[in-house]
Amino acid sequence: MGIQGFMSYVGEHKEFFVDLQLRKTDIVIDGNNLYHRLYFDSNLDVRRGGDYDSFTDAVHQFFKTLAMCNIQPYVVLDGGCDASDKKLTTLKERAREKIQAAHSLSCGGGGSVLPLLIREVFKQIMATLEVPFVQSFSEADRDIVSLANHLNCPVLTFDSDFCIFDLKAGYCPMNYFQWRNPCRGKSLQDCYIPARCFSLERFCNHFNNMNKTLLPLFAVMNGNDYINLPAIEMFFSKVQLPVGSSRQKGRKHIRIQGLLNWLSHFADPAEAIENILKHLKKHEEEETRQLLATFMEEYQPSEVNLKDFFQNGVYESEEAKKLELPHWILTALAKGLLAPFISDALVLKRTILHVQVENMQRPSAHAIALPVRQVIYGLLCSVSEKSLNTSQTKEPATSTPVFHEFDRIQKALKKSFVSAAVLSGKFGGDQCSLSTLNQVPLTDRLLFLLETFGVTESILEAIPCLLQLPVAVTCYWIQYSEPKVKLQHMKALLLGIVFGELYKIVHSSDPKVPHAEVNKIVYDQFLKWKEKKSQKEPLELDAAHIFCQWQCCLQMGLYLNQLLCSPLPDPDLTRLYNGTLVHRLYHELKLASTPEDLLSASPRMYQLYCNMVHIVKDVTPSGFFQKRNSKEHRRKNKHPNGQVLDKRESTLLENLPSCSSNNRFATLVVED
Template structure:
């Protein structure tokens, strides 16, 4: 049986991912609200509270894992939900996702919420060698049967009345306040959900129900509300996109792209996940979202450091048209093209205008960018990262891009990097080479023994994740900046058709490792003492260090000295952190996410959770 995964999670056989933002921008308000929520969650985590913020490069790591496992996948051009529903019904397989919208879609084989999987509970199928992982499957038919055989075609109306990603009209509150929904004493959230569903169960179809909704609204504007609600309900209907064609023929037709006149190679690369949604957003909307990390909220957001790289990416995207008539008009714009970046400013979001960097004439045609010789594309990449190619000659192929990015990072005035930060990053990059030494050497080989010892020592260094643990915010911010540089370095490398090999991101960077190494390097341990147990790794580390050293500011290597004024600043910082400390409570009840609007529908027994909804 095929299992279809949506958005940012792995699959057993096939996987589909959201691409860029919806071209119509219907969800822009929702996306901005979510960005604000992520900022609040990141701030809470930064001061020892609770929250959930995915790592910046989680998508790229995930795609590499899919490729390694030989999992077929496709990346939708924009919103993927309807495409996933259509493909799942075509293949008659369930959808695995964390998105509660799939409670509303009419899925033949149901919806398996990802948080219902007992991943560590591996079971054997009776009298076979096959295994399974217990999970729950949400059935729309069973759900509608529970609510007096509710017509499932009414659920899209239920979704928009509850308020979904596409519509959240204040006037809907007018209807909810005036309509006499069936009364429940089970808490406000439960009351609205159950009341709406019971009310809708009295109607035969959405047209009749919608007419009754409009009765409670002022006559003026009823038609506009009706059109908007119908339009929003369409988001739960089957898609015109046939993703199954991609798995059969390696390509598929996306109606959203037909009038955009984008180069064919770009569309193919987006579908294969070889280009990120960041690129399609910049191409189509001229707007990108810069995702917040767990960083120091009192400092400018970590993405600022990589803005020059993004300006070059925007410059390469300036002329996206594959139509020669359009190209002649766009080759040399009279003014730099502006792109909007939605970024964190303090603890809120702001849309900043960033201008693309105008590039040489031979880079102005995006449709022919992949035809540039490899050497020319490599030079363009390294010029963007401000690195001389000679510096990378002694660096292993898979570490050339990370080292080039590190050189860029060290040169930036935005970064406040210290020697321990650089050393921690470089030591972390040794994890994959160490595994290669261990796997390729014989048991009696002393190199393998030393590599194993060093590998195990680095594993022990990792900082354990403790509840309410406080980060060293300055160190966290520095590493966030490095990850932003790596992200944009990867995206530029992908846009240039990988003139440098893509590194193995699954082992390149570990936050818990580099933070632990920083603590040890500052306290007592030296990089040399760690590396002495494996001469081969020590030699590689020296190559990495020497390559980056020439790009680091001179003060990075000055002897440690702490003036009284610096001590006073540190004391003041500690005092400020104490003032800003927040008290949080850990909630182990994972059944309901307040940002997942229809997550309540997935609860097996709503009554068990009445107390929680009342507290909320």
């Protein structure tokens, strides 16, 4: 949620806060808020698809600091939208804002757009670090309050709604949580993180000892993400609010202070509501009374006890129970094994696709993955109609289930109707339902996954298991990307993947890792390329668009794999893609530089790279990476197909060592 202007208002009043030295305590963390803040506050790339490795380092450091101060985190992530879809208007408005921010960034301006896979990366980091986390069924705010009160510990977030909730141990705004500057005492036991905690008591005392039960009414009247009541605007137009002596600047702050002063004169919400209704038209009174009461409920703790989840791995949600979804789906959603995208598609038959920094003159980068999304929708259609028909939106008359997608068209947000794929075989008709999808034999689920991307199991055998899904996705991407993928794009992407594998070897704790010194030299050179200053060179929009399409394919590949209960292991996203490095490698390759020549110094990594190139080459049409030159060049160097090969690139493809599936385990074991 979020109350307009309220966070900046309370931030101007130090008297509302208590200074804390946080150590030896539990803390409940708003997960969505945390990964937003960590990414944007760490000055990481927002134009080239994301630096997931640098983000990983920042998250590691954050949780390392908590551990040093004996602070036990419990992270709660937002789930999908609830069945009422009451926040759709706000979500659409935010999506429009992100499109404008992405456009600004693509033109060299400012803006804040998170990389597409950041949430999945964040979950993987927490799983690796064994940080306890849970995914709420819908928005997490009320579940966070309930958990914090059960644990009697503070909440860490940066959301003004938490100034309204009645939290036993208070709310620590993220901007006052100085985790980057912990105070070290004489011993490790004395380490603490300086923080400020918002005090509801101090706040209410400031306003004539106001009854704190009036604060939800204040939030509703001032307006949050859900609420826009025209009748309340009528109230504001008729009432002279007592601002009092105010140092506030701006109309929002004056209105906030005036409304709080006005409410402080009433004993409880019921009395205040009756005084509000006096200023409205007679026919508006009853409806407004009911709406106010309904919206105020949003500031009560939920009935969900997430403490049960952290103790037993399960929790009860009445909201989820009403939808009669399969038990394994509910468990997977709670554990974060299925994304909110799946929940929204399943419950609402509606999804919102997140924009990236791409070429706004071209169709959305998400268009390339539409067939994969249709397959996902086809699998979800086998759930009971009771669950699928919760959406209020009317659909065109059709026998094929239709889903609604919100995506970018040029710089506008548009809704389109997308038919679910009609599945056949073991996944079609009455052969399989969502409730038993997890019981389908592994071999069938794997075959279905790989067929979606147009590859076979045998062709992927020459690479480690953790890279098989990304390489399958890469094969799909190369064939369907628009604009067409060039050899430099493919090589830059695969070299970026190898860089991630090099990181694991270089940072391995095993002293017997072969070629350690050579690998370190190669890794350091790649690191120099990553850190090489771009000197403010403009973003090459088509290249950015092509790499954005790869991330869209990978995202849907992950979601499909997870829905099929992971017939392939999910790849380690934390080191898989580095936008800054991949764009830099692409630039170097265009200048006739040959980063793969450097890679040849590391036999193991070079073999991995060659094997991935050969897999891609084997599934792409003959002559795919040939390119047209000028008419004069074509007349001099005529090719049977009317094309000429880029000699350097063609020679590279032909002369790369072949992959040997017979010896794959001896040469290609890349440690996790």
